[in-house]
Amino acid sequence: DVLAPHSPVEQYRDALLAPPIWAAGGHVNHILGTDDIGRDILSRLIHGARLFVAPSLRERFPCYVVFPQCAAGRRWITMARGVDHEPLSPQPAFYMSLAIKLLDALPRLHAIDTNRVYITGLSSGGAAVWDIAMRFPNRFAAAAPICGYGDEKLASRIAKMPTWTFHSSDDGVVPVSRARTMVASLIKAGGHPKYFEYSGLGHGCYGPAYREPEFLPWMFAQRRGALDTYKLKTPAPQSVPAKSAATTDAPP
Numbered sequence: 542d543v544l545a546p547h548s549p550v551e552q553y554r555d556a557l558l559a560p561p562i563w564a565a566g567g568h569v570n571h572i573l574g575t576d577d578i579g580r581d582i583l584s585r586l587i588h589g590a591r592l593f594v595a596p597s598l599r600e601r602f603p604c605y606v607v608f609p610q611c612a613a614g615r616r617w618i619t620m621a622r623g624v625d626h627e628p629l630s631p632q633p634a635f636y637m638s639l640a641i642k643l644l645d646a647l648p649r650l651h652a653i654d655t656n657r658v659y660i661t662g663l664s665s666g667g668a669a670v671w672d673i674a675m676r677f678p679n680r681f682a683a684a685a686p687i688c689g690y691g692d693e694k695l696a697s698r699i700a701k702m703p704t705w706t707f708h709s710s711d712d713g714v715v716p717v718s719r720a721r722t723m724v725a726s727l728i729k730a731g732g733h734p735k736y737f738e739y740s741g742l743g744h745g746c747y748g749p750a751y752r753e754p755e756f757l758p759w760m761f762a763q764r765r766g767a768l769d770t771y772k773l774k775t776p777a778p779q780s781v782p783a784k785s786a787a788t789t790d791a792p793p
Contacts, residue, residue: 617669683763690719700732703769707750709742
């Protein structure tokens with residue numbers, strides 16, 4: 542709380558794209574600056590990392606964890622958040638291309654099992670998960686996009702990849718229709734995606750998503766090129782209208 546005293550979802554509208562403390566205009570209130578809607582970057586980074594720093598989880602799920610970050614004012618993808626559909630760009634965005642180079646380098650530097658590389662991200666990071674998975678459908682063992690969005694017309698590329706998608710029905714930043722359409726497209730393409738749809742969480746469903754008790758067991762059970770055979774014991778959220786179908790293993 543001393544290092545990152547802000548909520549990872551709180552928006553400081555008077556501090557949009559604030560630079561880090563060491564740059565001109567930086568302030569101690571936001572050590573790493575803020576993003577394009579005023580959220581404290583350090584708080585968001587620490588919030589996501591908490592899942593992997595608990596000693597019990599580190600013993601049970603030993604792994605290398607990488608948290609690439611975009612520079613202030615830049616994005617992982619070029620696709621807009623609020624539209625119904627936008628095609629995947631021919632080439633990855635600049636910071637996505639840097640993240641790809643980082644992923645290329647890591648197995649040369651560390652003893653990484655390339656059959657067990659998993660990707661997850663939230664918001665624009667969730668969009669980045671869909672983006673990089675569709676560009677490299679044979680590279681990852683599983684993907685867990687949270688309140689993200691992607692090109693559902695290319696869902697067939699990753700239909701066989703294990704995915705677990707999370708969204709909230711009242712998300713005011715990324716419409717829940719983006720998740721519903723993507724999941725439906727994966728099912729139509731022959732996939733068996735897992736999907737949890739919450740309600741009442743707005744754009745902040747990543748907290749409950751990362752706290753799902755089977756999130757890491759499911760993820761670490763996956764292997765590149767293998768189908769998802771993990772059967773969830775955790776029930777899907779029940780506060781979802783029937784027609785919006787929060788599902789676990791089976792298509793609606």
